[in-house]
Amino acid sequence: MIWNEHFESMDREELRKKQGERLKEMVDRIYYNVPFYRKKLQEIGMEPGDIKGIDDLRHLPFTTKQDLRDNYPFGLFAVPLSEIVRVHASSGTTGRPTVVGYTRRDINLWSEVMARTLYAAGASKEDIVQIAYGYGLFTGGLGVHYGTEKVGATVIPISGGNTKKQIQLIKDFKSTVLACTPSYALYLAEAMEDEGISPKDLDLRVGIFGAEPWTENMRKEIEDRLSIKAIDIYGLSEVIGPGVSSECEQQNGLHVFEDHFVPEIIDPETQKVLPEGETGELVFTTLTKEALPLLRYRTRDLTVLNYEKCECGRTSVRMQKCLGRSDDMLIIRGVNVFPSQVESVLLEMSETQPHYLLIVDRVNNLDVLEVWVEVNSQFFSDEIRKLESLTARIKGNLESTLGIGVKAKLVEPKTIERSMGKSKRVIDKRQL
Numbered sequence: 298m299i300w301n302e303h304f305e306s307m308d309r310e311e312l313r314k315k316q317g318e319r320l321k322e323m324v325d326r327i328y329y330n331v332p333f334y335r336k337k338l339q340e341i342g343m344e345p346g347d348i349k350g351i352d353d354l355r356h357l358p359f360t361t362k363q364d365l366r367d368n369y370p371f372g373l374f375a376v377p378l379s380e381i382v383r384v385h386a387s388s389g390t391t392g393r394p395t396v397v398g399y400t401r402r403d404i405n406l407w408s409e410v411m412a413r414t415l416y417a418a419g420a421s422k423e424d425i426v427q428i429a430y431g432y433g434l435f436t437g438g439l440g441v442h443y444g445t446e447k448v449g450a451t452v453i454p455i456s457g458g459n460t461k462k463q464i465q466l467i468k469d470f471k472s473t474v475l476a477c478t479p480s481y482a483l484y485l486a487e488a489m490e491d492e493g494i495s496p497k498d499l500d501l502r503v504g505i506f507g508a509e510p511w512t513e514n515m516r517k518e519i520e521d522r523l524s525i526k527a528i529d530i531y532g533l534s535e536v537i538g539p540g541v542s543s544e545c546e547q548q549n550g551l552h553v554f555e556d557h558f559v560p561e562i563i564d565p566e567t568q569k570v571l572p573e574g575e576t577g578e579l580v581f582t583t584l585t586k587e588a589l590p591l592l593r594y595r596t597r598d599l600t601v602l603n604y605e606k607c608e609c610g611r612t613s614v615r616m617q618k619c620l621g622r623s624d625d626m627l628i629i630r631g632v633n634v635f636p637s638q639v640e641s642v643l644l645e646m647s648e649t650q651p652h653y654l655l656i657v658d659r660v661n662n663l664d665v666l667e668v669w670v671e672v673n674s675q676f677f678s679d680e681i682r683k684l685e686s687l688t689a690r691i692k693g694n695l696e697s698t699l700g701i702g703v704k705a706k707l708v709e710p711k712t713i714e715r716s717m718g719k720s721k722r723v724i725d726k727r728q729l
């Protein structure tokens with residue numbers, strides 16, 4: 298089932314022509330509306346009229362998460378705030394979130410690409426979609442929500458967590474599609490087994506899972522235990538949210554919605570575009586977004602592109618499942634976490650040293666984060682009560698910065714191994 302046959306199965310030459318036209322318009326808009334981009338383009342002596350086609354993309358400057366942070370919160374918006382109808386945000390590398398904005402047309406675009414995502418997964422108007430991605434600043438909940446409504450399926454906007462209620466609604470409302478992170482899907486499967494519920498008795502048949510890396514083994518496990526087809530969906534807030542690419546029922550690579558988001562693969566070190574078939578860092582240019590158009594945005598996700606036509610009939614390029622990143626970002630329960638966020642919290646507290654270790658594990662299919670923190674010797678007390686209250690404060694500060702539950706463990710000064718080279722701040726025990 299193809300939602301937008303015209304754009305999803307367009308002749309590739311025709312598509313490239315369309316992309317070129319859209320790129321020209323986009324560069325025009327950012328040149329005149331975003332001082333940051335005007336400056337960058339002027340620095341390389343480029344004017345909007347210089348763009349002749351999509352091949353010119355590789356001569357244009359990159360945009361990074363740091364650029365968004367430097368222009369926090371709304372500095373890269375290309376329209377006045379009066380045109381912005383929504384903002385979302387994801388964690389940045391410091392306490393400041395990465396803020397993204399949408400005009401009314403951007404929301405329509407987002408609904409369109411999410412409708413394509415649902416259709417590609419085999420869902421339609423007849424389905425009942427239980428949305429267990431978080432609603433709020435995170436783009437998962439509302440992104441899937443608008444796409445589901447556009448398709449005309451029934452939305453159950455339950456949001457994340459509340460596992461007992463999730464199971465009850467899956468049973469009582471006869472949900473057919475489950476939308477959540479893959480790790481939560483597995484957690485739900487286990488909770489159902491504990492309640493003695495067999496997936497065979499449920500109506501669930503498809504899962505649209507993403508927001509964090511997951512392997513083929515994990516897919517098999519989810520499919521077996523929930524008795525569904527598990528579809529990988531990918532996206533990032535900066536580009537639009539979910540709806541950047543998604544698998545079709547072939548489950549053989551994620552189709553990129555290329556008429557709106559153009560992917561490139563670069564070598565993260567040299568920043569040169571890599572030849573087709575090579576693995577590297579994924580970069581996206583948004584062609585049609587109004588509020589926050591981005592030129593060659595470096596996602597830090599590692600993957601490879603495949604331009605062969607898919608058996609489903611779509612001609613759009615497919616990206617392989619993303620399993621790695623070229624930076625140190627961790628994804629814990631779908632939330633982006635940078636070790637440097639922990640560092641900044643510890644540096645703000647007088648009792649602690651910026652020596653720390655993040656230990657991530659997956660217990661009963663749920664990610665858990667433990668943070669070991671070195672305490673200054675004068676604060677390392679024999680009094681249990683004092684230590685407990687310090688632990689609680691550190692835990693509270695970490696949780697409010699990271700936005701997820703944390704177990705804090707205080708250790709004596711000089712306990713955490715010092716390194717001569719690049720320090721090892723993270724032990725990830727999850728087997729992905």
Ligand code: DLL
Nearest residue numbers: 387437507508509510530531532533534538539619
């Ligand atoms: O996670 C958007 C999303 C919501 C995608 C729901 C899919 C479903 P951010 O919070 O900005 O946005 O995080 C983006 O998450 O750069 C990847 O590293 C990772 N990521 C997202 N989807 C996948 C996936 C949302 N299917 C970051 N596989 C991205 C692997 C993924 N990693």
